Amino acid sequence: MKTNSRIEKLLGQGAFVVTSECGPPRGADPEVIRRKGELLRGVVDAVNVTDNQTSVVRMSSLSAAVILKGMGLEPVLQMVCRDRNRIALQSDLLGAGALGISNVLCLSGDHQKFGDHPQAKNVYDIDSIQLIQTVCRMRDEGKFLGGEEIKGKPALFVGAAANPFADPFEIRAARLGKKVKAGCEFVQTQCIYNIERFRRWMEMVRERGLHERCAILAGVTPFKTAGMANYMKKNVPGMDVPDEMISRMKGVPKEKQAEEGIRICVETIAELREIPGVRGIHLMAIEWEDRVAEIVKAAGLLPRPE
């Protein structure tokens, strides 16, 4: 065990891990985060705290993670490369270590064009793979990127995201390979609707043996409505929603679409569990934290191990 991470511990025990996420509020009220956290207590093993997701300004992910930590939950600190250069990123990593955060998820981050400050200058001093390297170097070698010695290394379990559905498809496994080579220990994938394509990706991942060096947590997101399914297909870059899924959502009356969405999600989880190399799921119920427990239960993943 390199860290105190619960994910690391459970994976070590061979458990099927369940993570979820929690978006910090667009304000300074800590209660919002506490309410969301409460809904997830005992239901998931760890909670991702997003970092100004979709480039919209929110409470900093580190602050929100600390609040969750205070509640006894296990936060996964998301960090994007869009807003901070290597100085700020390393500084925040030290802070996270100091505040007892055990998991970090290294991301490139959405382009600011889609957020609430499209006028902003982006940073992208380093990219997500280089951020993984940075965290590992700080933790394992005790060195900053600049080469100086760190006094008090941050013990962080390092994760990253993977999108099996983005293009170019043929290099998607290779890209994961680079992340693993950089030191990534777990990945959470983009929401999976096209299971066939995910299977093919997993085959490529297994071919490279990446699943043995890095735990793969398959991402799922329940549709609330047929409209949402359609929107995700059309407007979210790198999202692959098969037409059957949309017609299935459209095939039920509006008031029953939420239930249908959850049913699809549960079925998907069942299928994903059968795929060799899948070590857990990452359940992204976007602004729908109150249904997470229900989904996890229906998927037969409750109770969570201690």
Place this chain on the structure above:
Amino acid sequence: MRLNYPSNVKVVKVPCTGRVDMLLILKAFESGVDGVYVAGCMEGECHYLRGNLRARRRVEQVKKLLDEVGLGGERVEMFNMSASQGQRFAQFAREMTERIRSLGPSPAKKNKEVLP
């Protein structure tokens, strides 16, 4: 065919509308004309293959410029006609004259470059 059209229309001959430069149109306004139209061959029938298509793009650009400076892009136009279409020529001459009449004299006539 000796079809009557307004006498305020004066023709500047060019070998092809492809020769018509944006600057020439702007200069015409500088010298005080109220409107300019470029009379090219029918599209697809340019003797020089595509001069009239180039001219049309330039006329569109000049429209934007005239809008920018407040003269109004409608003071310039591109028309297509063939050499045998005297009626069409006369019709456009009348149409354009009517249009310019309703717009009134070019406001850019008020002053000339006077500072030494």
Place this chain on the structure above:
Amino acid sequence: MIVGNRKEFGEILEKLGTARRVLVLGCNECVTVCGVGGEREVGVLASELRLYWQKEGQDFAVKEHTLERQCDYEYIDAIRPLTGEYDVILSMACGAGVQYVAEAYKPRLVIPAVNTTFLGVTLEQGVWSERCQGCGSCIVDMTGGVCPIARCAKSLLNGPCGGSSGGKCEIDRDTDCAWQLIVDRLTESGQMERYEEIQPVKDWRTGRDGGPRKRVREDLKL
């Protein structure tokens, strides 16, 4: 070449304020080629100004001149006698030219009429595309001849983000995903193994982040 965009006429007017003796100064280099600041564009802007002030009934004097280059002192200096007669110089060169003219004719007001946008190439007549950001340390040999710094919206050095879709970037469907291009080129040239190498964090000192840059070649100096 350096590619720019003509400023809106309204903005130029605003910047000119009360100045009515204007020298519109073009440059016969990059900005001519990209159709923004050559002799023709100088003529167009000058004509627009004349028409506007004619319309407003104001007195004015607009002079057109185009230099071979606005980034070389000798060319700039050659018009010294001319500049005295004008209140402002409206430069249609890139940002470099504007500044060099301003430096040469201080304290005369020099106004930019062009927004300098990027270092790019001509895709076709009338269409230009960005290719380089002048980072000072070129790596395109590693990336199939495609620069991820200039052409990836996030300047990612190790591969495409999750927003790459159908060869296009997540920021809009007209923009190519640089990494798709890189992967295609590496595949074509049988160099995909290059992709597996992790590009280390970049040393940005050679770029603008290292502060204003200067280049000296001792052997060429006088």
Place this chain on the structure above:
Amino acid sequence: MATVENEEVKGGQAKPVGAVLVVGGGIGGMQASLDLAESGFYVYLVDNAPTIGGVMSQLDKTFPTNDCAMCIMSPKLVGTGSHRNIRVITHAEVKEVAGDPGDFEATILRKARYIRPDKCTGCGECAKHCPVTIADSYNEGMSRRAAVYLRYPQAIPKVYLIDREACIGCGLCERVCLAGAVDYADEACQEKIAVGSVILAPGFEVFDAARRPEFGYGVYPNVITSLEFERILSATGPHRSHVLRPSDGTIPERIAFIQCVGSRDKKCGNDYCSSVCCMYSVKEAVIAKEHVPFIKPTIFYMDMRAYGKGFDAYYERAKADQGVRFVKSMVSRVRQQQGTGNLIVTYLDDQGKAAEEVFDLVVLSVGMTTSQAVRDTAARLGVRLNAYGFCETNPLAPLATSREGIYVCGAFQSPKDIPETVAQASGAAAAAAGGIAAGRGTLATKKEYPPETEVASAEEPRIGVFVCHCGINIGSVVNVPSVKEYAATLPNVVLADENLYTCSQDTQEKIKKAIQEHGLNRVIVASCSPRTHEPMFRETIRDAGLNKFLFEMANIRDQCSWVHMRQKPEATAKAKHLVRMAVANARLNRSLGETAVPVAQRALIIGGGVAGMTAALRLAGQGFAVYLVEKEELLGGNLRNIHRTIEGEDVQAFLTDLIDRVSAEPRIHVLTGSQVTEFGGVRGNFTTAVTTAPAMTAQKIQHGVTVVATGAEEERPEGFLYGEDPRVCTQQEFEGRLAAGGEEAAGLREVVMIQCVGSRNEKRPSCSRTCCATALKNALALKRLNPAATIRVLYRDVRSYGMLEPYYAQARREGVLFVRYEPEAPPVVAREGDSLTVSFAEPILQEQATVKPDLVVLSSATVPRENRELANLLKVPRTAEGFFLEAHAKLRPVDFASDGIYVAGSAHAPKLITESVSQAYAAVARACTILSKENLMVGGVVAVVDGERCAACLTCVRVCPYDVPVVNLRGEAEIDIVKCKGCGTCAAECPARAIDLMHYRGEQLEAKIGALVEG
């Protein structure tokens, strides 16, 4: 001159007369005249009509481009009328041609015109005052004109004449004519001229529709001919392009076109097909619908003969997108409905059922015939006609008449459309020139000019302004004296004068004198129109030693007095403005040099088939060296696969003779097994690299012209069990088998021919043109060998156009069965046990029929030979189907858009041998317009680069429609004045303003525009 001697003129004779008589001034006659005059011969162009232009001048639009006929013909009219080596003799006829080839004496009778051509200015004052009105024949009698008239406004010569039969002799015209051109005492006169060759291009007249009384032409007002409808559609027609029917002037909604009126008609003795009616009817239907969208045209046809290049696409578009209805039928009669003036058309439909329909207007698609006058002329000249009154020719020598030295082209040879007429006219020019090549340059003159006075651009302009009254055309509207006075006040004007007719001969002398006396270095004439008169005035000042570009015209008639007739003060003011603009421009006019570039007087011909070899022989016959490049080891091309023509000519003997003559001709360098590998240069000076197998030796050839004659071949068909069953073959293979001997034929019990295999489909929309004739030829040949054989031709339309039609009739007579199929239900070839079966829909019985033939013959498409690389090398375009694309579908059928490169034969589109031969001759005539010159003059109105200012941005390189500019080694754009056509697009777009168009320089145009507004 390179052509000193010619083998076609027998030795020992004196030089042949270097002049040609061209009879007929329609589009064919004009083309032949221009080609001859441009290649060093003097031409007498004699037309029966008072003006040249022929029937084409009456047409509205032309298919398949929908170009305006008059617009595209105008340059040819003006070119013919103003060419110094063409004498146009109108209102005249050829009485006799005596003598021998090379030395004919022709007697021409000029009819009285009553207006003196040397004095008439074409102002039209006489016609305005003439009190008589009679039916206007130009509008087919649908409008009226005066007794003194000009046939149409653009007429050449622009000289009026008096129709003395209508004239009442009131003398008004004589009184109003200020030019004194009216001469009531005028008399017919005879003139003898010496010529070396004669070309007959008298054209056709339309069939007299009254000879088919069942259609009611001449009885019912709303039954009209297609030529009358053409006039109705025309902007200069009786209703100024409004589609109105004669009886009541309403818009006819339902229009019927009845095809084959006077064609394919044994009863009238016109067994032939008139070739053009299908297409002109489709065009008229489409144009009528363009004018009035609610018009519903219906075309009653037997076979839709859209066999020309791009015709089928035009036809399909009309059918699918433009709402033209096509009914395959036989119309039996037309009756008028009581009271409405509408017409009831009775016809037998495709299934043989009778039907009736009501229409508002019926257009009879009348065919082409030879007029009695032309038949008489032919008889006088000793030229034999065929059974139908067309000129008798041999299919392998289609340009020669029965009398040596007299050649033929156009519809008089056989019915044909405009491009084929133009091509054949050029061909006839080549044939006519071939016989008298040694006389080249002996009669045609080149004008000698005095040396040019140098006018430096810094020199102070001294401008003379001559304001014209144009009789009263200008003077009665514009106050000419005040314009003159105003002109005198303008800067640099040192002389202002006025004339009654500035174009008159004495005024030219006056202008010349003024140039000397006042030291003028610029001349302005304020008068009619530069379109007609600028060349003449330029000539005048050049005679006085001034560069022609120092002339400037103010157009105060066409653009002023004529169009502002009722606003006299405004017209005078505008005339002053126009003069002021001319002065502003003239001050900046510069002398422009035209440089002589020597011509490499040799030709390169690519392709050694019938077209290539014919062209080579003709060019060599005119004294030019030829390089004939053939890819294969043997000459002959597709001709090697053809044995007989449909008329029965022995093609292999013809081919052998052709090859022998090519091989024996010392001026022809045959390069077989060779390919063009590099190509560069411009007209007059091309350089081509040719690589020859097997050693792949390369050589560079310098030549002045290039003829592309790469031909076409029969496609290897797909499907129909071709290649799988030996009983399925192509027409060409069948022809070979028939030629091999009659044994196989004797055993053939039943044969099925399938037409349009690989043609007229989505992949290849065009008709392959020759397959119907080939099928008829082979069917007839088989019938000769085995009269008992059953032959079924499964077809879509039988396209036996022109003189092929009688063979179609013959085949039917001999029992060949023709069964139509629809493209949606094509015949199916299958195997049933050992037998071959063909099943097809039987339209009359309306059932599926199956036969078991011994042989299935596929009429496979004609496809171009591999030519993509060659097209790239030569930078010449191709159609979507891979045939070479000519410069203009109508009037430049053998030219490419790039000057000096020509196309001949099937490389252009599928062709019969006779057509390839004509076209090869045509390419020769076009090529000779360049090869006959020692130098080409270049320069004048061309774009010029100021290298200093050039930013080498490539804008000019990209925008030039002719790919002329290049960035040279100095990094500056360079524009070759030889190639530049002077459109000015580059000048208008150069971002550095480094390019200017000479004579239309930015500075000049700005000055002119500046002068437009009162200063």
